[in-house]
Amino acid sequence: MTLRAGDVVRIDLDDAHFYAKCVCVHPTYHEILAIDPNRYEVPVATSDALSFSEFAIASMSHALQSGSLKGQIQNHLSNQNPLTMPLFRFAVRDSAGRPIYWWLWDGQSIKIAEPGCDISCLPDRKLTSISDLTSRWVHQMDD
Numbered sequence: 001m002t003l004r005a006g007d008v009v010r011i012d013l014d015d016a017h018f019y020a021k022c023v024c025v026h027p028t029y030h031e032i033l034a035i036d037p038n039r040y041e042v043p044v045a046t047s048d049a050l051s052f053s054e055f056a057i058a059s060m061s062h063a064l065q066s067g068s069l070k071g072q073i074q075n076h077l078s079n080q081n082p083l084t085m086p087l088f089r090f091a092v093r094d095s096a097g098r099p100i101y102w103w104l105w106d107g108q109s110i111k112i113a114e115p116g117c118d119i120s121c122l123p124d125r126k127l128t129s130i131s132d133l134t135s136r137w138v139h140q141m142d143d
Contacts, residue, residue, distance in 0.1 A: 004022060005024045007078055008020070009021075009060065015041070016039045016040065016137070019035075019040075020036070023085055029057045030059040031057070032056075034086075035133075039137065054136075055088075057128055086122070088104070090124060
């Protein structure tokens with residue numbers, strides 16, 4: 001199963017369902033995903049219920065193909081408004097690990113963040129493992 005931009009995937013974990021939408025497929029960084037952090041007891045019937053409010057970079061296609069992640073593309077949910085590529089941040093750090101300055105990445109180009117600019121709400125540009133991705137949802141199930 002290979003994801004394409006716009007595909008919505010239902011992820012099945014234990015007795016709950018979770019959703020991710022492929023914003024784009026990047027040639028280097030795998031899929032850029034919009035994540036709905038909410039837990040659904042039953043699969044949703046319409047995309048109106050979904051709230052893609054978090055972002056991650058992960059190889060979801062590979063996880064689905066290998067069987068390490070259970071889920072399926074929900075084509076009937078894919079007609080929701082298209083999502084734009086988010087702006088990601090990543091730090092240049094000193095020897096103690098403290099950020100010296102921040103780079104901003106839009107999927108194609110990189111620029112330095114303006115000093116004093118609040119970028120704390122931007123997602124980090126890092127490849128997220130499937131176990132880290134699913135732990136967001138599993139942790140929610142334990143709460």
